[in-house]
Amino acid sequence: MSIDGRFWLRAAALTGGAGLLCAATPAFAQAADGLSRAVNEIGGDGRPLSLSLQILVLMSLLTVLPSLLLMMTSFTRIIIVLSILRHALGLQQTPPNQVLVGLSLFLSLFVMQPVISEVNRVAIEPYGQEQIDIGEAVSRSGDALHGFMMKQTRKTDLMMFAKIARAPAYASPKDVPFSILLPAFVTSELKTAFQIGFLIFLPFLVIDLIVASALMSLGMMMLSPTIISMPFKLLLFVLVDGWALTMGSLAASFGT
Template sequence: MRTDRRFWLRAAALAGGAALLCAAPAAYAQAADGLSRAVNEIGGDGRPLSLSLQILVLMSLLTVLPSLLLMMTSFTRIIIVLSILRHALGLQQTPPNQVLVGLSLFLSLFVMAPVISEVNRVAIEPYGQEQIDIGTAVSRSGDALHVFMMKQTRKTDLMMFAKIAKAPSYASPKDVPFSILLPAFVTSELKTAFQIGFLIFLPFLVIDLIVASALMSLGMMMLSPTIISMPFKLLLFVLVDGWALTMGSLASSFVG
């Protein structure tokens, strides 16, 4: 009975360490070391995990993947811009949410491809060849994400959160902890997404104003301007190849 108790206590510690690893990126290196020790101790005498326990750990990690996707990649900016575009066109459910999420996901994979390749080169492949432990692999993966997030984060947002946290001055961008970088990155992504969305909304707003003025001058007060302006907005969007422009501009906004 005592052995079973120790086993489940270690399993709980392993799941908690996995959650902490993604929920509190500021301590990802420490959490990775603890997770590595828990993996080594969970079976007792340094034995590896059984297949059933590996599946249990994997299912526990899957619960934090949506937060990881939203917080540390380009997904947030892309899904917000596409949602604003749909509202600017006057469409309520076209394209449907599943299509927008799918587009955002695959475009995020395209944007994050260099980072994913770097993580695979410095962390996943060495770990698969048993050259490094899981703590070092997670630490190297965090470094690659850190570089990407620093490039997309505004200095003013970093300074704001550093001031709130009363953090000292950092000698280089590498010294900025995830506890400050992560909220600053999300704030910058939201700000950039709304700026892009504003620029996308403007031409469609002009069409709405022209149609509303025309209907009012004709005395057609009871006719909704949205019904008349929607075909013109769709026509304009198709003529300028709007989807290609939008997707290309979104991908280009992460370059540099």
């Protein structure tokens, strides 16, 4: 099996990171073509590498996907909110980290589904049908991800990083480069996540205050309020169907 640009694009798509890998840098299109030619020629006399070496090179490239997943999708906001929710409930390791990461991952896939579908429609399918080359496929994938990130980025954050970089005024949002958009997007996601986490934390904080005041009035100063308040917080969370509200609100927050 020969490694060419189509192999890398389809492999990235199967791992769920096609659009992310394509849009990592503005110069990725040229790099992808260069990498494809280099890998094809490294075997000597233009012969491709063996399948085992192809897999080794591919797995090495996949090491960059975790950082792209964290920084260029909805994952950051979701995992932070869920972590704050766990602390608000007074639970240390329940749900465990693996469960929180799994919930965040699959909810991120749900939120990013329109972007993934757009990348597949405008880039992967035409490239698979040999209607466009690898450079055009990469460019179209980057445009789809760029649009999602622009919608979730605050204008003030963009202006701040553009000012730091001394970048000129941009005629349209499409002209904003990834070098400025990515840090602005991450900053906006962190701010939004902490705002949502603060609103989630408030009702549980009220329960803690009520329980602590009741214990103080009863003279039970040696008894930890957390032990008493935790069952009440869990009961409140279950009664209001907290998980459905939290997951639904997080998903809906990306549509506003």
